[in-house]
Amino acid sequence: MASRAVRAVLTADRTLMSEYGGNIFLGFFATAPRGLIPAEDWLYFHFLCPSVPVNKKRGEPLRAPVGLRKIEAKLLASGFSREEVAVAHPDYLSKVVGSEAKVIGVTTFDPLGKGPVTSTYTRVLGGEGSYNAYKFRELMLKRIPRRSDLRVIVGGPGAWQLTDERVQREFGIDTTVLGEAENVVGPLFRDAVEGTPLPRVVNGTPVGLEDIPNIVEPTIHGLVEVARGCGRGCDFCNPTLFRLKCRSIPDILEEVQVNIRSGLESVTLHAEDIFRYRANGVYPNPAAVKELFEAVCHVKGVRRVYVSHGAFASALSAPKLLPGLSEIMGLHRRNWRGYQVGLETGSPRLIEKHMAGKCKPFKPKDWPEVVEQATGLSNDAYWMPCSTLIMGLPGETADDVTKTLELIDDLKGYWTMFYPLLLTPLGQLSETDAFTEEKMLPEHFELLLRCWEINLRLWPELFREISSGLKYNLAEKAIARITLRRLTSFSLQAIDDIRSRIKEGKPFRIGNRAYPPIPSERRHGDLLGAGHC
Numbered sequence: 152m153a154s155r156a157v158r159a160v161l162t163a164d165r166t167l168m169s170e171y172g173g174n175i176f177l178g179f180f181a182t183a184p185r186g187l188i189p190a191e192d193w194l195y196f197h198f199l200c201p202s203v204p205v206n207k208k209r210g211e212p213l214r215a216p217v218g219l220r221k222i223e224a225k226l227l228a229s230g231f232s233r234e235e236v237a238v239a240h241p242d243y244l245s246k247v248v249g250s251e252a253k254v255i256g257v258t259t260f261d262p263l264g265k266g267p268v269t270s271t272y273t274r275v276l277g278g279e280g281s282y283n284a285y286k287f288r289e290l291m292l293k294r295i296p297r298r299s300d301l302r303v304i305v306g307g308p309g310a311w312q313l314t315d316e317r318v319q320r321e322f323g324i325d326t327t328v329l330g331e332a333e334n335v336v337g338p339l340f341r342d343a344v345e346g347t348p349l350p351r352v353v354n355g356t357p358v359g360l361e362d363i364p365n366i367v368e369p370t371i372h373g374l375v376e377v378a379r380g381c382g383r384g385c386d387f388c389n390p391t392l393f394r395l396k397c398r399s400i401p402d403i404l405e406e407v408q409v410n411i412r413s414g415l416e417s418v419t420l421h422a423e424d425i426f427r428y429r430a431n432g433v434y435p436n437p438a439a440v441k442e443l444f445e446a447v448c449h450v451k452g453v454r455r456v457y458v459s460h461g462a463f464a465s466a467l468s469a470p471k472l473l474p475g476l477s478e479i480m481g482l483h484r485r486n487w488r489g490y491q492v493g494l495e496t497g498s499p500r501l502i503e504k505h506m507a508g509k510c511k512p513f514k515p516k517d518w519p520e521v522v523e524q525a526t527g528l529s530n531d532a533y534w535m536p537c538s539t540l541i542m543g544l545p546g547e548t549a550d551d552v553t554k555t556l557e558l559i560d561d562l563k564g565y566w567t568m569f570y571p572l573l574l575t576p577l578g579q580l581s582e583t584d585a586f587t588e589e590k591m592l593p594e595h596f597e598l599l600l601r602c603w604e605i606n607l608r609l610w611p612e613l614f615r616e617i618s619s620g621l622k623y624n625l626a627e628k629a630i631a632r633i634t635l636r637r638l639t640s641f642s643l644q645a646i647d648d649i650r651s652r653i654k655e656g657k658p659f660r661i662g663n664r665a666y667p668p669i670p671s672e673r674r675h676g677d678l679l680g681a682g683h684c
Contacts, residue, residue, distance in 0.1 A: 158235040158344050159226060160248050161219045161256045162295075163307075164286040165241050168212055168371075169200040175372045175419055175457065176489060176537060179570075182261065182269040184278025185285060187662055195282060202240070203371060210243030213413065217366070217374040217421070218258040218307050222336055224364035229337025238368070241286075244294050248301070254343035255295055256336075258307035262287040265312050267539075267572040274573065274588045275599065276662030291322040302343040306332050308389075311577075314352050330355035331379075331393070333362045360396055365405050369413035372457070375406045377443070378422035383433070383462075383508035385493070386579035387541065397422075397429045400446050407450050417455035418447065425458045425490070426465035426472060433511040435469040444479045456480055461490040463525035463536070464510050473532040482533035487566075490529075494522055494538035494569070497558030498551035501544050519558045526565045536567045540602070542595045543574035543586025552594035559601055568609060569602035571595075593669050596653060599661075600646050607639045607646075 171177035180199050185191065196202075204213040215223075215238045226236050239247035248255065261269045264284035273281050295303060305313055306328035313319060313327045326349045328335060334356045342349060363379070380393030407418050420443075422428065429439035447456055466473055482488060493509065496502060503515035510518050522538075529536055540555060559569060574586035652659040656668045 156234055156251045157237045157247060157249060158251055159231060159254050159256065159340050160237050160239050160244070160252050161215075161223055161258070162239045162241050162244060162290070163216050163219060163258045164262075164283065164290045165196075165202070166200060166283045166286045167216050167258070167260060168203050168240055170203055170214070170371050171199060172201070173372075173417075175374075175459065176491070179268055181283040181286075182264075182266070182272060182281050184273045184276050184281055184662070186279035187276065200282070202242070205240045205243060207243065208246075209237075210239050210246030211237060212240045214369045214371045214373075214410075214415075216258055217370040217376060219256075220366040220368055220370050221364060221376070222256060222258070222306075222332065224367050225333050225336055226340055227367065228364050230341070241290050241294050244296075248296060252301060253346075254302045254304060254340055256340065257290070257295075257303065257305045259287055259305060259309040259313070260307060261309045261312070262305075263309075263312040263318070265575065266309065267541075267575040267577075268570070270575055270585070271542075271571070271573045275664060277664035278662060288322075291324075295323065297323055300346070302326070302349060304328060304336075304339065304343065304349075306336075311389075316351065319351065325349050326351060326353055328353045328355060331358040333358045333364065357393075358396075360398060363396075363398065363402075365402055366409055369410045369415065370406075373407075373410035373415045373418035374421050374459075375403055375410065375418055376422075377403055377420045377425065378428055381423040383506070383511070385495075385506035385509055387505060387544070387574065388493075388578045395423075395427065395430065400443055403443065404446055404450060407447055407453065411450060411452040416452065417457060418453060419457040419459060420444075420447065421459040423460050424462040424465055426461050426469065430465075433464070433468075433508070435465050435472060437469045437472045437475065440472060441475050441479065444476050448479055457488060458490050461492050461534075461536070462509070463492055463494070463522050464513055466528055467521055467525040468512055470528055473528060473534055477532040477534070484533065487533045487535055489535045489537050492536045492538050494536075494558075495541045496544065496547075496551065497522075497555035498547075499554075501547060501551055504546060505544055519554070519561070522558060523561055523565075526562055526567050530566050538567060538569050540569060540571040540598065541574055542571055542598065543590060545574075545580065545583060549592050549594050552592060552598060556594065556598055556601065559598070559605070563605060566609070568606045570606075571598050571602050588664070588666075593653065596649075596669075600650060604643065604646050607642050611636055611639055 166181035177199060206213065219238055223236055223238055237247050261283045264270060264273055264281045269281045302325045303323050304326045305324050310327050310329050313324060319327065332355045335353055339353060378395060378397040380395045382395045410418055426435050426440060428443050429436045447453060495506060497519050499516045499518050502510055502518045507515055510521055513521050526536055576583045576585055649659050649661060653669055658668055659666050
């Protein structure tokens with residue numbers, strides 16, 4: 152690397168430098184707490200989170216997070232030469248960061264473990280903190296060299312956790328960039344290279360479609376940004392603060408081809424709601440969505456197309472859309488697609504109070520029916536929703552949680568999974584206190600247990616269905632299946648034991664976390680009785 156005058160180095164922590172066996176949703180295991188089972192670090196990084204391929208001579212990953220690739224492309228478009236910019240794997244930083252390097256840019260997802268998924272499972276289960284927080288700390292304190300002439304700029308979805316001056320000083324951060332970064336990174340990195348004093352915090356400015364660069368190198372999971380923003384206005388969510396911006400099909404196809412030329416056979420189309428590509432307000436534009444998928448599926452070398460997020464209201468308001476996409480993608484009984492979706496609550500009252508735009512064009516009172524019908528429609532077309540739920544929305548009562556439990560029971564016959572999360576102060580609720588495990592009602596514990604129970608019973612069957620697309624050999628798949636069956640059996644028994652202890656008014660444990668008895672006056676009827684699966 153000495154022959155290359157690398158001035159700007161881009162990197163991320165080790166949990167973001169993995170393709171998780173080819174399944175993007177397995178990346179959420181990075182939010183899991185450490186210290187719950189023996190040898191888990193080895194199991195985690197060998198089976199769940201193997202590293203992306205690396206050019207070990209140059210220290211560069213062959214594929215990198217899409218956020219880094221966008222910043223890389225923007226720096227090149229801002230006047231930096233190809234020789235001046237490098238994306239480095241965190242384990243090989245020393246090969247890339249030479250004496251010519253003047254700035255390191257870090258993208259981060261959840262650096263302090265304060266995000267909704269991480270905070271939920273580290274708080275509820277205990278343990279030693281999450282993998283993503285552990286690896287971020289390792290990167291900042293052990294991998295990145297401390298030099299007076301080397302600036303450190305941090306951005307990405309988790310940057311909001313890194314604005315406190317003491318935190319920045321601990322991690323050696325010179326500048327934290329919040330929000331969309333394309334309009335600010337060029338001048339900011341140039342100032343860093345030239346030694347100009349940098350602001351401690353930089354707020355990104357709104358980015359137009361013309362400001363979003365096309366990637367020049369491949370991304371992890373072949374992730375291609377289709378649209379940015381949402382605009383539905385849920386008050387607990389950051390992406391809803393940004394209006395929906397849909398990129399052109401030629402730009403999307405250019406990024407698809409960058410990934411396919413690297414040897415990938417699949418791409419993942421990313422949007423907050425893929426079903427609203429070029430939508431007419433809240434109404435999907437089925438013709439535009441189908442045109443997009445047809446164009447991507449016809450790119451030479453593309454064998455599979457995946458998506459990241461969708462929305463129940465979009466799927467149901469255009470009922471012929473998902474079946475049409477399934478036909479284009481060749482989906483069938485043994486070839487499903489999953490998408491992450493926000494169910495959030497089964498309470499129409501909370502929908503109207505905190506996220507009335509989520510259910511449009513339907514009414515808040517119809518939300519449970521919308522969810523069930525959209526789930527059935529998805530399953531019929533070989534799509535599986537993976538739903539997030541929020542516990543602790545301001546004003547939530549036991550009755551609201553019970554309505555969510557009733558909706559979960561109505562969905563138990565479908566192919567779907569649920570991930571209940573503690574409220575994290577984001578979006579318009581950024582000044583709200585976080586909802587912690589100490590504030591959980593008995594109904595919240597039952598919601599956790601019931602969702603985990605449903606997921607655990609589905610995981611072995613789901614693994615059989617998706618394993619053909621995972622990048623593991625036969626021996627590794629066999630080990631994974633055996634391990635999964637044993638963990639499932641053990642976990643289901645643990646759930647039964649927890650329920651029994653709560654019902655009997657005894658202390659109980661979830662993971663490494665000990666909980667005191669729940670007083671009888673807070674335990675409602677037979678809510679915490681036998682399982683409901």
